[in-house]
Amino acid sequence: MAERRWRPRAxxxxxxxxxxxxxxxxxxxxRGDDGAFEPLYDAIAPTVWGLVRSVVRDHxxxxxxxxxxxxxxxxxxxxxDPAKGSAMAWVSxxxxxxAVDRVRSAVASARREQTATDRSVPRPYDDVAEQxxxxxxxxxxxxxVGNLTQLQRESVLLAFYRGYTYPEVATLLExxxxxxxxxxxxxxxxxxxxxxxx
Amino acid sequence: xxxxxxxxxxxxxxxxxxxxxxxxRQFERHLADCADCTExxxxxxxxxxxxxxxxxxxxxxHLRAQVLAKTAVTRRLPPVVAGRDQPRKPLSRWLMxxxxxxxxxxxxxxxxxxxxxxxxxxxxxxxxxxLKQTQDNYAALxxxxxxxxxxxxxKPIPGGVATVVYSPGTHTAAMLGAEMPLAPHQHAYxxxxxxxxxxxxxxxxxGGKDGGAMLARDVLTGDxxxxxxxxxxxxxxxxxxxVVTVTLA
Numbered sequence: 001m002a003e004r005r006w007r008p009r010a011x012x013x014x015x016x017x018x019x020x021x022x023x024x025x026x027x028x029x030x031r032g033d034d035g036a037f038e039p040l041y042d043a044i045a046p047t048v049w050g051l052v053r054s055v056v057r058d059h060x061x062x063x064x065x066x067x068x069x070x071x072x073x074x075x076x077x078x079x080x081d082p083a084k085g086s087a088m089a090w091v092s093x094x095x096x097x098x099a100v101d102r103v104r105s106a107v108a109s110a111r112r113e114q115t116a117t118d119r120s121v122p123r124p125y126d127d128v129a130e131q132x133x134x135x136x137x138x139x140x141x142x143x144x145v146g147n148l149t150q151l152q153r154e155s156v157l158l159a160f161y162r163g164y165t166y167p168e169v170a171t172l173l174e175x176x177x178x179x180x181x182x183x184x185x186x187x188x189x190x191x192x193x194x195x196x197x198x
Numbered sequence: 199x200x201x202x203x204x205x206x207x208x209x210x211x212x213x214x215x216x217x218x219x220x221x222x223r224q225f226e227r228h229l230a231d232c233a234d235c236t237e238x239x240x241x242x243x244x245x246x247x248x249x250x251x252x253x254x255x256x257x258x259x260h261l262r263a264q265v266l267a268k269t270a271v272t273r274r275l276p277p278v279v280a281g282r283d284q285p286r287k288p289l290s291r292w293l294m295x296x297x298x299x300x301x302x303x304x305x306x307x308x309x310x311x312x313x314x315x316x317x318x319x320x321x322x323x324x325x326x327x328x329l330k331q332t333q334d335n336y337a338a339l340x341x342x343x344x345x346x347x348x349x350x351x352x353k354p355i356p357g358g359v360a361t362v363v364y365s366p367g368t369h370t371a372a373m374l375g376a377e378m379p380l381a382p383h384q385h386a387y388x389x390x391x392x393x394x395x396x397x398x399x400x401x402x403x404x405g406g407k408d409g410g411a412m413l414a415r416d417v418l419t420g421d422x423x424x425x426x427x428x429x430x431x432x433x434x435x436x437x438x439x440x441v442v443t444v445t446l447a
Binding site: 029030031032037038041045046047048049050051053054063066067070071074075076077078079084085086088089090092093095096097100137138140141156159160161163164165166167169178181182184185186187188189191192195196 | 207208209210211213214215216217218236238240241242243244245246247248249250251252253254255256257258261262264265266268269272273274275276277367368
């Protein structure tokens with residue numbers, strides 16, 4: 001079958017936009033600069049791997065998902081819009097979505113059953129790898145999470161790091177659905193404001 | 199239309215991917231019309247980046263080579279050109295289930311079609327490849343249908359209807375074979391993306407209810423999806439005039 005590559009169209013320059021180094025690398029990949037992907041890989045792979053690992057848990061499945069995510073970053077780099085947030089936010093969202101999809105899929109249903117009663121609240125900032133940047137970020141996060149109410153804290157951490165849906169969180173915490181829904185939003189807003197201020 | 203204030207409260211759960219698939223789509227439809235929510239979601243995603251950053255750890259060494267090997271053979275989406283991606287009305291609620299049903303039929307058929315009886319290992323390898331592509335296409339097709347800007351373009355043809363699902367924002371389109379008449383004996387429909395004087399094959403379909411779907415990536419508004427009748431293994435270039443041509447709009 002004929003397989004031909006369409007020539008990419010010209011990209012409008014966005015010289016005035018201040019961006020972080022990772023966003024710069026991602027934008028270069030989006031513009032067709034092949035050499036930019038390796039430094040981008042080195043910058044994002046630890047975050048993608050760590051995040052996928054903490055949600056999926058199983059090592060082999062985490063490797064699969066991480067690989068999918070990193071190739072997807074390459075494939076859809078053109079969709080990244082620095083006006084809508086940082087590259088790390090974009091990459092982390094993509095990785096988290098894929099990780100959550102994996103734990104909710106039929107293949108992983110065994111893991112769900114196994115941990116359905118696991119209501120221990122993850123404390124990611126207590127178990128941080130040796131990277132100095134992460135440690136600093138973890139300190140900030142620990143402090144900000146400390147300002148949340150218990151219900152806010154449990155709702156948001158269970159949803160994010162365990163990949164539970166908010167109805168599942170509601171069941172685990174024996175709390176009404178609507179309450180969990182608003183607590184997750186309140187928690188995220190408070191964390192945003194606290195992290196932004198520090 | 200007055201937005202339901204309740205929907206707003208889903209923003210947090212949306213950002214941490216704690217919504218069911220149905221609610222996620224509902225919320226994304228709402229996002230398309232709600233500038234405030236879009237801004238809120240963008241700002242909350244920076245928290246997600248911090249959540250992720252604190253669990254970062256070095257990935258297994260061999261992953262790097264695997265990823266680089268895959269990117270070397272994976273095409274990137276073309277850069278988005280300013281002005282091309284106008285917000286569009288999402289696929290209406292009653293059309294979505296129609297498209298989803300067609301797609302399920304089409305995909306299951308694609309898998310079966312790929313697994314005809316074989317005798318040699320070369321055949322078997324080829325079929326494994328077909329199956330893998332079918333699975334990749336399935337993921338891409340479900341992704342396509344979930345896009346808030348996905349829409350159906352339908353065109354009557356003799357003995358059936360040609361249906362294209364098109365998402366301008368993700369530059370993806372699919373021609374669904376399910377409502378097309380069966381292709382003639384030992385022949386198949388072959389889909390082509392037509393841009394200017396260039397044509398690129400996007401796959402084969404037998405038509406009929408097990409008709410499969412042909413997936414076109416990297417397409418732009420104004421491109422055409424054409425379908426020709428070809429020998430069942432496909433042709434390098436079209437050898438017959440198109441039975442239908444749908445312009446992506």
